[in-house]
Amino acid sequence: xxxxxxxxxxxxxxxxxxxxxxxxxxxxxxxxxxxxxxxxxxxxxxxxxxxxxxxxxxxxxxxxxxxxxxxxxxxxxxxxxxxxxxxxxxxxxxxxxxxxxxxxxxxxxxxxxxxxxxxxxxxxxxxxxxxxxxxxxxxxxxxxxxxxxxxxxxxxxxxxxxxxxxxxxxxxxxxxxxxxxxxxxxxxxxxxxxxxxxxxxxxxxxxxxxxxxxxxxxxxxxxxxxxxxxxxxxx
Amino acid sequence: xxxxxxxxxxxxxxxxxxxxxxxxxxxxxxxxxxxxxxxxxxxxxxxxxxxxxxxxxxxxxxxxxxxxxxxxxxxxxxxxxxxxxxxxxxxxxxxxxxxxxxxxxxxxxxxxxxxxxxxxxxxxxxxxxxxxxxxxxxxxxxxxxxxxxxxxxxxxxxxxxxxxxxxxxxxxxxxxxxxxxxxxxxxxxxxxxxxxxxxxxxxxxxxxxxxxxxxxxxxxxxxxxxxxxxxxxxxxxxxx
Numbered sequence: 001x002x003x004x005x006x007x008x009x010x011x012x013x014x015x016x017x018x019x020x021x022x023x024x025x026x027x028x029x030x031x032x033x034x035x036x037x038x039x040x041x042x043x044x045x046x047x048x049x050x051x052x053x054x055x056x057x058x059x060x061x062x063x064x065x066x067x068x069x070x071x072x073x074x075x076x077x078x079x080x081x082x083x084x085x086x087x088x089x090x091x092x093x094x095x096x097x098x099x100x101x102x103x104x105x106x107x108x109x110x111x112x113x114x115x116x117x118x119x120x121x122x123x124x125x126x127x128x129x130x131x132x133x134x135x136x137x138x139x140x141x142x143x144x145x146x147x148x149x150x151x152x153x154x155x156x157x158x159x160x161x162x163x164x165x166x167x168x169x170x171x172x173x174x175x176x177x178x179x180x181x182x183x184x185x186x187x188x189x190x191x192x193x194x195x196x197x198x199x200x201x202x203x204x205x206x207x208x209x210x211x212x213x214x215x216x217x218x219x220x221x222x223x224x225x226x227x228x229x230x231x232x233x234x235x
Numbered sequence: 236x237x238x239x240x241x242x243x244x245x246x247x248x249x250x251x252x253x254x255x256x257x258x259x260x261x262x263x264x265x266x267x268x269x270x271x272x273x274x275x276x277x278x279x280x281x282x283x284x285x286x287x288x289x290x291x292x293x294x295x296x297x298x299x300x301x302x303x304x305x306x307x308x309x310x311x312x313x314x315x316x317x318x319x320x321x322x323x324x325x326x327x328x329x330x331x332x333x334x335x336x337x338x339x340x341x342x343x344x345x346x347x348x349x350x351x352x353x354x355x356x357x358x359x360x361x362x363x364x365x366x367x368x369x370x371x372x373x374x375x376x377x378x379x380x381x382x383x384x385x386x387x388x389x390x391x392x393x394x395x396x397x398x399x400x401x402x403x404x405x406x407x408x409x410x411x412x413x414x415x416x417x418x419x420x421x422x423x424x425x426x427x428x429x430x431x432x433x434x435x436x437x438x439x440x441x442x443x444x445x446x447x448x449x450x451x452x453x454x455x456x457x458x459x460x461x462x463x464x465x466x467x468x469x470x471x472x473x474x475x
Contacts, residue, residue: 136314137333
């Protein structure tokens, strides 16, 4: 217990003293996962909308597939991506292994099903009544679909938040694709919050691990709270 | 003058036949009440007329021409549902939606919204959140949202079910005024016989997906032509 209290006190000291390494690692985490969320959103939103708005053959299989992928173990995805992205792998020439962009792409793949499933789910919940209402007021198919999307905005925001939080809090992809590289002043660093927490814990530097854990929690709760405010304003 | 014509309309969901060979002509500016028990096919018939679903068989004509699902007729017909569905946002947003789709200017939209709100006795509620209104008020917003478009054909599916008598009276008064003054043809589906008597110029009686009788309201209520309608009016008919 004493170790934990000591660690927490040391963590707050590190946070409020403005440790440059901690700031750099935290900002990198937000940046890498932010890019991952953006990529997942750009691809996931249209896919989720199509699944939510339209009926087509095999729709249940597609939805089931993406729902199944929600729980993919990050280490398994990390391993697959590692084998693909290493220099001798099929996409080795892209030189993404041990880079920030490599982590972002890996995390984007990880959170893509979250965006798709939540967008499709929220759209399909309200699709029928809002679409029909819009049509009876003179909307065409496109205008009716836009009306449905506007009504499902809460679900869309939730998908972004859930995707970001999953990305920023995952370890497997960041560790296996990023490699937890950190050299002071280097532009090629890939260390993020989760890989640092794992490393400092393994090394016994508990105060540092706790400090980074507290920051990670702040980021996750902060993003959720901001999204709640936006959602309540919009809905 | 005949506004719309349904010829041989049938609707089937899988093996279940919901409507069978429905033939109805609806005249311009009349209030036609489609009455029948729950499950008789009234809502399905209205949904076909509102272009929300195609018939399995038959022809739907507007002023003598077959209606196309995405044609211009879509902007001439509107529907009020049994349970009011509100868009997110204010009462103004809800009522202005259809007007915006028609490219009407902002100032004109503001005036029209104000006028129609006055008609349904909801003056000054433009900024209120639509979904926070009571059920009766939401139904009046739904009616205002349909009326503001000045439709040629207004379809209403059990519009006053679950409403208190004050809201029922208000909605019925608006419907009557609308048909008399605005040249709007109104089709109302209801199982409420008293409402049908109060509102209808003509009545169509649906039973188990079949049109059993159609004619002038006075004549049908006083002297129904078929036994099944007689039993419906006297309350002896049970739904199938």
